Amino acid sequence: MNSRISPAVPRPSLTLRRLSVLVLTAATLAATAVPDSAHAQASTASANKRYDIPAGPLDATLNRFALTAGVLLPFQPADAQGLNSPGLRGEFSVGEGFNRLLAGTGLRAVPRGGNEYRLENAAAPDISRLPTVQVAGDVVEDARGRVEGFVAQRTASGSKTDTPIVEIPQTINVVTADEVAARGAISLSQALRYTPGVSNRGYTESYMLADETTSRGFSPSPQYLDGSYLPYAGSLGGASQIEPYSLERIEVLKGPASVLYGQNQPGGIVNMVTKKPTDTPVREVKLGLGSYGRVNGALDVGGVINEDRSLLYRLVAVANTGDQQIDATKGQRLFIAPSLTWRPSAATSITAYLQLQRDDAVQDYQALPHIGSLLPGPGGQRISRDFFGGDPNYNDFYREQQILGVDWSHRFSDSLQFRQGLRFVNVNDRYKGFYLSAFASGAGGQSDYSRALRTKIDWQQHNTVLSLDNNLEWRSASGPVQHTVLAGVDYRRFDRRYDGYNAYSVTAIDLYNPRYDLATADPVLTTNWHDTVDQVGFYLQDQMRWRDLILTVGGRHDWAGIHNRDQFANTQTEQNHSAFTGRAGLTWLAGGGWAPYVSYSESFVPIVGTDFYGSTFKPTTGEQIELGVKFQPPGTRALASFSVFDIRQKNLTTTDYAHPGFSVQEGEVRSQGAELEIKARVFDNIDVIAAVSRADVRTTKSNNAASLNKQAVFSPPWSASLWANYRLPDGALKGLDIGLGARWTGSKYGDSGNTFRTPAYTVFDAALRYDLGEINAGWRGAELTLNVQNLFDKEYISNCNYSLVATTARNARWRQG
Template identity: 50%
Template sequence: MSYAPLRPCLLALTITLSIACPLGAVAGPLANEQSALRAFDLPAAPLGVTLSRIARDSQLTLSVAPALLQGKTSAPVRGMFTPQQAAERALAGSGLGLNVTQSGALSVYPLAATGTLNLGATTVSGRTAEDARGAVDGFVATRSATATKTDTPILEIPQTINVVTADQVQVQGARDLTQALRYTPGLSTNGYTDRNTIADEITSRGFAPTLLYLDGAYLPSAGSLGGTPQIDPYTLERIEVLKGPSSVLYGQNQPGGMINMVSKRPSTEAAHQIKVGTGSFDRYNLAFDFTGPLDEAKTLSYRLIGVGNTGSEQVDHTEDSRQLLAPSFSWMPDDDTELTLYAQIQRDDALADYQALPAVGSLYRNSQGNRIDRDTFLGDSKWNDYKRDQYVLGYQFSHAFNEAMTYRQSLSYIDVNDRYKGFYLNRFVTTPEGISDSHASRTKLDWRQQNSSYSFDNHLQSDFTTGPLQHTLLVGLDYRDFTRKYQGYNLSGSEIIDLYNPTNYRTTGVPTLTTKWDNRVKQTGFYVQDQIKFDNFILTIGGRHDWAKVDNNDLL
């Protein structure tokens, strides 16, 4: 079956509103705001944009005639400053001066023709400001690029967004995405993937599965049938959960939201880490993370991440292992241009038993007063098996044409090939003795799936002013090509097992091919977004037009 619908334009309109309190009511806190040092990392940009950002982030009022700012560009502001010091830095060389009124407002005025701008004493700290696409120091992120595809303070994003940082993942000891998101509100990580650790199927605001992205690129998934990639949390700088609709910038998505994982990327500062660990059930873990410059000018840098672990599980006979290698290289010939190439190869191998247990015998005792042991293995150790080969390859490119316009492009290819052999319980079977809840029939299965996706995204960002309004305009074109191939071999209603005294014997039934498909989804989208700021008001408006084609081929 093939069809190619032309989807109508989707218009998303969101507004964030904040109103300043009367200054006289907050004289004490205001004085503290004016004297407090803050971290600023503002590039050269239209002067009105920079001054508005300083005032807004410092919760101060800016008083200036728009005509004074027309055609003027701010100086970069980077370091630890008070709001007044930051504004003075931004005004350097502009021919404008700064006053702070008794009410605490920042007032800009023109200097005399021969006037000069004298800066007061400043204190500069070595602390670096947060990058929305980079590392976070600690547990609390203040910026994000997932919701808007621009570097935006989280307080200015008109949707709920939760960020789980690499530091939080480490403290939690999370082994996968599901475990890393257990404390995130609005998500459900219980149920299927709390037991089936080969995949991360998460529910957001009642919708499942929540679609996963890696550095803004769609991760191919076909649900619980397999073929789903699993990104190791050790390779991530942050995990961002965006709640609510996200189709304007990403196309087809769940109404409950999306999850974007941001990878670790090369750094120009050398750092090396090696981790070795051991745990229960003969588990052993090894991980390393090396990064740094490759030349003295620091135009070339690298990162190499590796993970290796092996061990058994709580359930008898089960075990799993992972080998992962993730290299990446960055080239920065100047401050305006950056190209990053990245790859990842991962191999997972496990003897798994992922079936659910019945309520009778687990939550409740059966008619004989018995419970199923927690470590009971209900499969066949000579049959149960899981293998996954996962590959990621791509690049990210950005170039700033000037202080107000930046172009970004990214391409990602992801391929997952896996095979799961195991069992799941069908129904209780009555024994010759008349006991109806001690034995059960099973389905023996052999599921094979290959999923792959290409994701390509281009967008141009422009920062400019129109009168008193500051704009961050984003115009983009993206493309997604998702292919999934599946073969399902099943043998239903056989292989009866005693749930309370299982024997790990070699089963004899041979599953037969019952399902086979080859499906493909193509999507091309054109999107526009404008983040408009006026005083303490923020309006984010966006629209998208998609062309999509779906081919579903049942091969049986």
Template identity: 40%
Template sequence: MVRKTAVTSRHATGSGLKGRRLLALLLLSTVFGGVLPFNGHEAYAQQAANEAVSFRIPAQPLSSAIDAFIRQSGWQISYSSALVRGKMSPGVNGNIAPRSALQRLVAGTGISVSIAGAGSAALVDLPGVAVSIPDDGAIVLDPIVIQSSGESAWGAVPGIVATRSATGTKTDAPLIEVPQSISVIAADEIRQRGAESVKDAVRYSAGVGAGGASSSLRSFDNIEVRGFAPTPLYLDGTYLPYIGDSGGSPQIDPYLLERVEVLKGPSSVLYGQNYPGGMVNMVSKRPTETPLREVIVGSGSHDRAYAAFDFSGPVPRSRDFSFRFTGVATRTGTNIDYTNEKRVMIAPSLTWKPQDGTELTILTHFQKDSGRPDYRPLPYVGTVVSSPLGYIDKDFFSGELDYNNYDRKQSVIGYDFRHEFSDRLSLHHSAKYIYVDDSYKTFFSNGYVTTDGVTDYTMLNRNAYDYASKNTVFAADTNLQLNLKAGEVEHNAIVGVDYKWFKNDYWGYYGWGNTPISITNPQYGTFNRPVLGARWDNRISQLGFYAQDQIKWDKWVLTLGGRYDIARQEDHDTMNSVETEKTNREFTYRAGLTYLFDNGLAPYASYATSFMPYSGFDGNQNPFKPTTGQQYEIGVKYQPAGQNAFISLSAYDLKQQNVPSWDQLGVAHQTGEIHVRGVELEAKATLLDSLDIIAAASYTDSVYSETEDDTQGNKVRYMPPVSASLWAKYNFHTGPFAGLGVGAGVRYSGSGYGDDANSFKYPSYTVFDANLSYEFGSRNPDLDGLLLNVTATNLFDRRYVSGCSYLNGCFYGQGRTIAANLNYRF
């Protein structure tokens, strides 16, 4: 898809009659630009129009043919949506000047091509141009649609291939110029694959994992990147609270997002305290100036019921305001007996643009989740290998119907302000308040019941848990961006300050040695409720000062960044009346160099550092120092000119120091180190405007390189070294199958170790996914905008173990899940 921007009578500068007349003249010059003699402008446009481009556009509806032309040429096309409705294009193939190619696309439709400037044109039906002059003298035109292949780092991605990102630089930067690997999952890709969580969205990304306990904990987005977990989650650059498997984490519905971006490797230089593996940043949908209306209803496996809506556009009778209102309501069971999930979410937002270069956006969302979960770690014997009684059923429920429960209420209120003082200097300021109140009750199975050395493979031991937490985050970020040119050297520099305050109130109720349960004939209703075992009130604050410069000279791009953080941590163990406080001051930095070849290749090399405060004390009662991380990365990115494709290949060497390690006497030492080396390949492309391809492969060698026990040199548990995936979808534009889309995917995860001692491994697995879609408007113009999208995860319903974290902690992967959504855009 391409971004569409409606041109209305809103003026850029000035007000009243003068502004409206100016806008009208500008619009007329766009429509008739190929006719009016603008001398130098015309010559420049003529030169651009005559440069040959390789086109592969089959015969198809004219609207989709224009989409293909925009993607393959990079041109901007203006036209009335009514003008092209119902018309067919004969297509165009070969190395042809864009101007000629566009004329061939509209041949026989009664539409004329008007070249408006370098790389832009208008489609017009001159006798049908409606121009009227009201009493106030303003010229009012019929609505015109401007389609462009342009992309904003904070906006929608045209199709599945992103070319820009703000996560890696805090600026709207081309991905090819960022000297670190970044995976961008666009809203179109999320829709294609039917991802219903951010965890699902990143499944086809290189170096990213969401298996094992992460696949079982459906209420949280636990993600591993480059061998490290948990991966910090951010929403529009703001840290989301997380305290691990104890809950307290918001979960962002992917329907709320334009894109999900995974920055791999240390990210402290821009965001402060973080684990060295990387981070995930989610980019919210924002108000649009083009009217957008979508409603969705859906059904599927496990009694799924789904509804969503998304409305956006200018506020009626207002020139300066636009809005967006998004919502989701869903209810579904899961592949585990008796479990279910429910969600209601609304997200109103508002943008105010009082003048060119000034914009204030208020972003909010409010969400309530509830249901009956089952965390369900299961023994190695009975899942990976058969017990004497066979395998445990993958739909087995190990909890209690009257106990297992999940409830979460989350709120996000924030704003984003941007102001351009000039073409060179701009200000960006944002702030968010995030609140999460949740309660998570479940049973953890703990191996088979053993009596006098005899194991009963029909009965599982259980422990009861009740986690309750209230988490609050306030964060603000302000930076100045300066663009300047000194001779042949260009600078894109930012300097900023950010502040983060995080409060965690936690209650933990534990019921060790609870009633066992039969796996062959479970009887529910007999259990002991847990008692309070932990209560704390923790606070973390961070004040950071950062600076970065992206320096361009000829084809070289040098990225330099540094940051100084003051991080304060207060831990209040209210049950044991213990309070600790500590302040850490850390400097982190990044340096990267990229070379841009004319053919779209961009080799790069970078070095980056990170830090993360760590709670607790060593054997001498000294507070733990922050863990630190360093990464060397080399790679090459490829963005072929004139093609809708992006490919990246990277190799890295990553270390984390100051990792706590315990000796044989149980004494803690902060001398541990984890060493990760890996290679990642990722490619996304749309070929011939019909075939979407997503491919990823990674090798991760993660080792305990320094420890105080006998695990030194062992592989890190829970981290499969090899993974690969491939997704392809073909969309038919012509012929008897016009409007049909067929997609299929395969995911492979290699075998990994299930404990630190490397005493056992869980096996590799391969699963298949699928997609079918149909655009009803391809056959009947009256049904334009109606789309049926059907997705299947684990199509063949394979029983597999997605990972083990200890001998009695193995987790089944998700069974076959089918979802069907009917989307209507109008």
């Protein structure tokens, strides 16, 4: 529904970084404890086996390694008491595996002949005499933690277990914190601009109040924070907006995900992973200036509190203010997020965190009408791209957002672990403004395309979500088959309160010469809702590995209770739904980094309401078949994925023409397409991101013949993007990073009837970063960065408002089941 032309937005900032000597020393020790290079270790020797052993107590990791490797390692428990191992993930020989598991412990495994080894004390290395060795491709990465660079190798979103991305039988796109910083993204929508198959759900690219995305043609894509559901209630208001600077990574799981997360749209979910306390000291301060008087600052500090390293902390804070592209619009944010981790033992970890956020803004969210933007208006005029359709003396927005979370994990043994995540999210906001509803009437009753009637709104919303997820992960073996079994139960309560004040068809505004001193009627209360949704789900998943084959099978049963109170009409509706969803996928680790896969997955979403006969609607269901291949060359920081998919969503409501005013569940939408994404570090100083997507989304069943087989308008059928970041390794400009990106959006239909198209467009982005330590050693750790969006100030139309054809009163709110 929205169209706007994005400006060039330079965002220079000064970033102060200080790396601890302890971090550099630890990295050197870990690298030099293994005499072979990473490339040699990743070779496909016949004696190599693949291991997936998480970090933990040394005795447990050694026992698990010996069992998997088929070797004997007798030792006394006292030999490993109080020692921890970083874990082992990847393909290694027995000797290489022992070297990594024992790195930094002062121990080594010595062969005794046959398949038996013994533990011995190893002389501690003299760190001052050891050369620095770069280890590539086998860095132990935490699926719920930071990623160095642009290429993530592991994920927890696709299975709720720490699993290599290549082993998940669905597409997963990961945007890391380093990528967000390199491109200067200041919202989730901007962070996902280079992700294939994701678009901004028809809103303008200048829209900053919320991050409403479309994945594979379905919207809205549900959002999760550390695996917990975030509130969404549609359009303007009630939706949380997560500060991107507070995130370690953003993960997009494509396709139905109900087997792990409950009710969801079939296009996929977006899971954001927050910054948490870490052993590695963090010291970062950012100060910046930007277009339209934007001023921003950010702080990220953390580390160890006490000597036994059982208490860790992290503090993230953001403050910004400034105007925006559209006339009279502006925004301001205050954000702070403290967190604390307590590790009473090597087996137990408890993390508590809090987010407090306040947003104040004057916004204009809507698209321009297609007559006057895509097509010339009266006298060949075009509406200014800075046009403000509201009233500077009336438009207003505020949002208060609080998130409280507690994560607890306990490892009973090397094979059994319990995790619990508790979240409470509170969002309270109010939006005052206007939206264009229809062209005004001119002489002779003809439409006056120079003026538009508006609806004046005052929408107040208060949404909360309480969620609890408990799961038990058990790793075992039955003969030659290795199992990772996940069993869990989760609960979600979504409470929504909404007061909608509306004044329909108020005084028209001149689209080419707007005046804001014209009197308009005050909005009156027309909608007053109090809705609650309770969901309980039980899920079971088994990731089974036999040699190079991984079979992932999961099932889930949900019960959802919906209680809707229309307090304005004094009516109540209660509905109960239950649904079973499943997923099955097969991945083949074919060698050389190749991993082809095939999968089937399901989703469901409850629908509120009844048909003419009083029967409640069944939940909509989604089904996806996906075939793909992932490629992760051994010894490199690179990951490529290609997939083709077919998604069908059934039981959609459509007009019941036999009984006007009612609906029947005979609608169906189908999305077919393909996606390609490549992320790689090349020659140690070049980072590349490339993506191409195709999605043909059509209504395949409907009582409305005019909509049959028409393409959806929320997402473009074709899109592509390319970003490259180059670090000058030497010379006079050593320390300079240069980034350049291009985003291409293909032509798409501008209305649901497919009567006109918006043209394709390409937008360029750029970034510069310079390490001031190359000028003066005393400035080491300070960086100067510059980010520019829409480098050449290209004028383009991302979306059009095509619906200014009737004066029918309407309330653009979506009521969610």
